[in-house]
Amino acid sequence: MQTSYFTPDSLSPDASWRLLRWCAEHGGSELSLRVFCEAGEPAPIADRFEDVFAPSLLGEARRRVLSRAPGETTRTVRLWRLVDDTETLLRAFMPQGLFTHAVDPRGWLEDPTVYRQGELMLGVVTHEQEGVLRATADELRELAALGFAFQPAGTSITF
Secondary structure (H helix, E strand, O other), X not given: OEEEEEOOOOOOHHHHHHHHHHHHHOOOOXXXXXXXXXXXXXXXXXXXHHHHHHHHEEEEEEEEOOOOOOOOOEXXXXXXXXXXXXXXXXXXXXXXXXXXXXXXXOOEEEEEEEEEOXXXXXXXXXXXXXXXXXXXXXXXXXXXXXXXXXXXOOOOOOO
């Protein structure tokens, strides 16, 4: 596997949805997101996300994460099955694509991550506005032919 990096400058909102679709078509089967809300506040956005994605909930498992405490590489995350309508459903919560970072006391989502066979395939650290893709050399060539541009190194996140 090779690791490539991207930012909103190289991956528009529409392109981020295309990349999510590509991952699903190439074995990405699990989605993890961090669902937040302010303590003591009503959280209709977070609650609505939980309701909409409840049928796809797989449960919890230990996975590699990008946004983490020093020295931490894995933690237990909630996972949802990546299904045909995941992109459509996510668009309602992340209108600016996978980089959406709209902190809202009513709830918000951060750090969408796709796993393939339990391994991190695609991940975005929303507050850093940077993402990572782990793919084979052949897959990266395929993505380049589709017009995706990635960088060989990240500035905020490392893998």
